[in-house]
Amino acid sequence: xxxxxxxxxxxxxxxxxxxxxxxxxxxxxxxxxxxxxxxxxxxxxxxxxxxxxxxxxxxxxxxxxxxxxxxxxxxxxxxxxxxxxxxxxxxxxxxxxxxxxxxxxxxxx
Amino acid sequence: xxxxxxxxxxxxxxxxxxxxxxxxxxxxxxxxxxxxxxxxxxxxxxxxxxxxxxxxxxxxxxxxxxxxxxxxxxxxxxxxxxxxxxxxxxxxxxxxxxxxxxxxxxxxxxxxxxxxxxxxxxxxxxxxxxxxxxxxxxxxxxxxxxxxxxxxxxxxxxxxxxxxxxxxxxxxxxxxxxxxxxxxxxxxxxxxxxxxxxxxxxxxxxxxxxxxxxxxxxxxxxxxxxxxxxxxxxxxxxxxxxxxxxxxxxxxxxxxxxxxxxxxxxxxxxxxxxxxxxxxxxxxxxxxxxxxxxxxxxxxxxxxxxxxxxxxxxxxxxxxxxxxxxxxxxxxxxxxxxxxxxxxxxxxxxxxxxxxxxxxxxxxxxxxxxxxxxxxxxxxxxxxxxxxxxxxxxxxxxxxxxxxxxxxxxxxxxxxxxxxxxxxxxxxxxxxxxxxxxxxxxxxxxxxxxxxxxxxxxxxxxxxxxxxxxxxxxxxxxxxxxxxxxxxxxxxxxxxxx
Numbered sequence: 001x002x003x004x005x006x007x008x009x010x011x012x013x014x015x016x017x018x019x020x021x022x023x024x025x026x027x028x029x030x031x032x033x034x035x036x037x038x039x040x041x042x043x044x045x046x047x048x049x050x051x052x053x054x055x056x057x058x059x060x061x062x063x064x065x066x067x068x069x070x071x072x073x074x075x076x077x078x079x080x081x082x083x084x085x086x087x088x089x090x091x092x093x094x095x096x097x098x099x100x101x102x103x104x105x106x107x108x109x
Numbered sequence: 110x111x112x113x114x115x116x117x118x119x120x121x122x123x124x125x126x127x128x129x130x131x132x133x134x135x136x137x138x139x140x141x142x143x144x145x146x147x148x149x150x151x152x153x154x155x156x157x158x159x160x161x162x163x164x165x166x167x168x169x170x171x172x173x174x175x176x177x178x179x180x181x182x183x184x185x186x187x188x189x190x191x192x193x194x195x196x197x198x199x200x201x202x203x204x205x206x207x208x209x210x211x212x213x214x215x216x217x218x219x220x221x222x223x224x225x226x227x228x229x230x231x232x233x234x235x236x237x238x239x240x241x242x243x244x245x246x247x248x249x250x251x252x253x254x255x256x257x258x259x260x261x262x263x264x265x266x267x268x269x270x271x272x273x274x275x276x277x278x279x280x281x282x283x284x285x286x287x288x289x290x291x292x293x294x295x296x297x298x299x300x301x302x303x304x305x306x307x308x309x310x311x312x313x314x315x316x317x318x319x320x321x322x323x324x325x326x327x328x329x330x331x332x333x334x335x336x337x338x339x340x341x342x343x344x345x346x347x348x349x350x351x352x353x354x355x356x357x358x359x360x361x362x363x364x365x366x367x368x369x370x371x372x373x374x375x376x377x378x379x380x381x382x383x384x385x386x387x388x389x390x391x392x393x394x395x396x397x398x399x400x401x402x403x404x405x406x407x408x409x410x411x412x413x414x415x416x417x418x419x420x421x422x423x424x425x426x427x428x429x430x431x432x433x434x435x436x437x438x439x440x441x442x443x444x445x446x447x448x449x450x451x452x453x454x455x456x457x458x459x460x461x462x463x464x465x466x467x468x469x470x471x472x473x474x475x476x477x478x479x480x481x482x483x484x485x486x487x488x489x490x491x492x493x494x495x496x497x498x499x500x501x502x503x504x505x506x507x508x509x510x511x512x513x514x515x516x517x518x519x520x521x522x523x524x525x526x527x528x529x530x531x532x533x534x535x536x537x538x539x540x541x542x543x544x545x546x547x548x549x550x551x552x553x554x555x556x557x558x559x560x561x562x563x564x565x566x567x568x569x570x571x572x573x574x575x576x577x578x579x580x581x582x583x584x585x586x587x588x589x590x591x592x593x594x595x596x597x598x599x600x601x602x603x604x605x606x607x
Contacts, residue, residue, distance in 0.1 A: 002496040024499075025528050026492035055499065057524050058574040087517035094580045095573060 002026040004053070006034045013044035020052035023060030032063040039067075045077040049107055056088045061095045068100040079104055131238040135165035138231045142196070142224055144212045149200070149235060150180055151208035159184055159208060162239070166213075183209045189225050196220045198232045200239065210235050255282050258313045260471075263290050266298060268364065268481060268508040272449035274457050274472040276465075278308060278424060284469035285312025285353075286422045287320050291327070296362035296500050299327040302374070302473050303355040304422040306396075312469075315351050319344065319397070323357065333357040333370035334405035337397065341372065341405075344398045352398040356420055360412070362500075363507040364477050367418070370407045372397045375437075377420040380446045381413060382479075388441075389418070417446045417476040424468035425460055436460065449474040481509045483547035490531045490542040490559060498527050498544055505546055511553065511601070519546075519553060519599060522581035525574040526557035526595040534561030534593060553599050555582070560592035 004021035017038060023031050039046055046067070050056070064080070071078050078101040082089040092103065135147040146166025150159040150173060159173045159180060176185040183190050183197035187206055190197050194214040200207040210232045212220075263271040277284035285305030292298055301323060305312045319340065326339040337357055344351060356374035360367050369377075369389065373396030380386040392406040412418075419440070426436030443459045444452060452474045461470060484505040488494035499520055506516045523544060530542040543558040578584045582599035 001493050022496065022499075024492070024495045024524065025531055026495055055520070055524075057521055057528060058577055059528060061573055061577075085514075087514075087521065090514065090517060091521060091577065094577055 002055075004031050006031070006038070008038045013042070014047055015039050015043045015045070016047045016049060018049040018052070022055035023053065023063065024055065024057055025059040028059040028063050031060070032066065035063070035067060036070075039071075039076075041074055041076075043076050045079065046071060047079040047081065047104075047108070049081040050088050051081055051083060051107060053088050056091050058095075061091065061097065064092075064097055064101070065095075068097070072100065078102070081105075081107055131163045131235070131242050132165060134231075134234060134238050135163060138210075138228070138235075139165050139212065141227065141231075142212055142220075143214075144196075144218075145215045146213045148211045148213075149208055149239060150184075150211065151200075151239065152184065152206055156206075162208070163242075180209050180211055183211070189229060191220045191225065194218050196224060196228060198225070198228045200232050200236045202236060202240075207236060207239065251282075258283060258317050260288055261291070264292055264298075265486070266292065266504070268478045268505065269298070269360075270449045270476040270478050272453040272474050274453050274470065276424075276461070276470040278466050278468040278470065280465050281309045283310045283313035284308070284471070285316045286424065286469040286471035287316050288420070288471050288473040289320055289324070290473070290475075291324060292497075292500070293327060293331070293359075294496075295331070296504060297331050298360040299324070300358040300360060300367075300420075300473070300475065301355065302377075302420040302422060302471055303353055304374070304424075304469070304471070305351065305353040307351075308469060315348055315353070318348065319353055319355070323355070327357075327359075331359045331368070332407055333359050333368050334394075334407040337370050337372050337394075338405050341397045341403070345401060348398065350398075352396050354396045354423075358418075358420075362504055364412055364504075367410045367412050368407050369410060370394070370405055372405070373399065375421065375423060375426070377418050378441060378444050379410060380417050380419075380444055382415040382446045386441050386444050388437075412477050414477050415446055415479045417444070417449070417452065417474065419444050419452065419456070420473045421456075422469065422471045424466055424470035425456070425472055427468065429467065446476070449476045452476075481505070481548060483545055486544045487541050488544075490535055490540050490561075492531055494542065495524060495527055495531065498542070499524055502544070502546060509548060509553075515553075515599065515601075518581035519555060519597075522578045522584070522597045522599075523555045523557060525578045526555070526597065529574055529595070530557060530559040530561070530593070534559040536561075548601075549598075552601055555597040555599075557595045557597075558592060562592075 002022050002024050004019055004023050004027055007018045009016040017035060068078050080101050081104045082092050083105055139147040148164035149162050151162045153160055157175050161171050173180045175181055179192055179195050180197055183199055184206060187199045194217050196212045198210050200210055260275055263273060271290060273288050285307050287303050289301040305316045322343050323340050326336045330336060354374040355372045358367050358369045369391060371391045371393045376388040376391045378386055379389045389410055391408055394405045395403050426440055427433050428436060439460060443456050453472055456472060486498060486501045488498060502520050502523055527542050540561050545556040547554050578597060582597040585596045587594045
């Protein structure tokens with residue numbers, strides 16, 4: 001069974017969600033619910049840290065696009081931390097997610 | 110009187126029923142006596158209760174205490190009895206009570222002497238049928254137990270070649286020896302061979318528990334010494350007095366290295382192409398269940414392509430009147446770095462032959478293949494299969510020397526094609542997804558096939574999978590009557606590293 005581990009940290013008005021593991025059809029809904037549960041509407045910016053995410057496919061992109069759209073309506077920004085040269089970075093770039101989310105190469109300190 | 114058949118007629122009718130057909134026999138007895146129901150109640154082990162085992166018609170007590178009620182009194186007295194609309198006779202084997210045959214009518218009815226005599230003769234037939242029934246049930250239970258204790262099917266692992274043999278000693282159906290090969294969720298493979306001291310069913314039952322415990326601990330750590338330490342602790346506590354030798358190995362996902370720990374088990378033979386056959390250099394620690402709190406050690410063995418490992422239990426090499434070294438020498442002379450199945454056959458022929466071995470024998474041979482054949486995997490088309498399909502693909506790609514972005518793209522493209530099958534190919538009845546990867550003429554070809562009917566994607570944000578696939582390779586989708594086939598081709602170009 002595909003697994004992803006989420007951990008959340010609040011930094012001022014930012015919500016930092018770190019996702020490690022893999023996301024596919026088997027756990028996408030669960031991951032989506034977990035993200036939505038930790039992002040309240042008081043946030044100004046959501047940062048998804050995908051440095052330790054090993055696999056992401058269209059099922060996972062669906063989660064990211066849905067999140068991006070909901071945040072856009074609420075005027076909340078979305079950053080994705082996806083290091084260059086990784087499989088996840090490549091999927092994100094191929095998918096056309098870049099216009100709706102800012103891609104960062106490194107974790108903010 | 111024309112209402113009931115003659116005595117001879119009634120007897121001939123029940124005689125024609127075969128021994129095993131208890132229910133049919135009861136039906137004929139009921140008809141012959143013009144009654145409404147017949148039932149057989151059998152004495153439970155312990156002899157205090159009777160339990161309904163077979164019946165024809167309604168109205169049967171399920172559980173009756175000995176001496177209580179009509180049936181209970183027939184059982185206690187071991188004598189036929191008639192009461193109101195009931196007639197009962199004991200079922201006896203050599204004078205011992207087996208149970209009660211019981212006939213009932215709804216309307217009041219006086220059973221005659223002749224009826225009682227008939228039912229006593231019928232009871233003899235019923236006794237035979239019950240006996241046949243019990244033997245059959247015992248046999249079915251033994252068979253199910255035996256099946257549960259047999260080694261599991263060897264997994265299909267790309268670029269690995271497995272074969273095994275398993276012979277219970279002394280013509281028993283059960284053995285305390287076992288072997289086991291299982292993929293772990295992190296892509297490693299667990300490989301086990303073991304031998305529980307003792308033989309026949311009692312050893313087999315302990316073996317079943319150890320096998321299952323070892324599998325459980327294998328999920329916790331890939332260090333074989335650690336797994337055996339946990340297994341030992343479990344066995345010391347829950348199976349005091351048992352002893353077993355176990356060799357446990359964990360194979361890295363790229364198959365390059367095998368980690369091994371031995372709990373008193375004989376060292377496997379290792380042979381690499383063009384090199385002599387050697388016994389693996391192991392740290393042999395005490396058997397499971399032998400000594401408390403021992404420190405266990407693992408060793409690491411390199412497994413370049415073509416390497417063969419032959420693991421076995423002592424039943425293969427030990428002979429009553431010969432030193433064990435004779436058997437080991439003979440084994441070493443027989444093993445070659447060839448296909449695992451051929452090696453198994455040669456070893457069994459040389460060391461066991463036609464005779465039934467005295468002791469249990471287990472033999473497990475595995476070889477890392479030289480060349481990369483195609484990967485073929487078939488899994489149920491459910492989301493839970495996706496991770497496993499990716500793991501199989503990654504292993505295959507690693508052994509084919511394909512890594513980096515190319516491997517990532519291929520895993521993604523094939524993953525999308527498989528996801529497509531999971532989501533769209535089948536109705537609620539489900540079906541399979543077939544994945545094949547092979548090296549072609551300077552290209553990798555991924556084929557994903559199902560036997561369902563394509564259905565357009567539903568919901569928002571869908572249909573992105575095909576876009577991704579197209580960016581990872583050349584994609585052809587064939588939606589035929591027999592199912593959908595997706596072929597993804599990708600040129601094998603040297604990776605450009607930044």
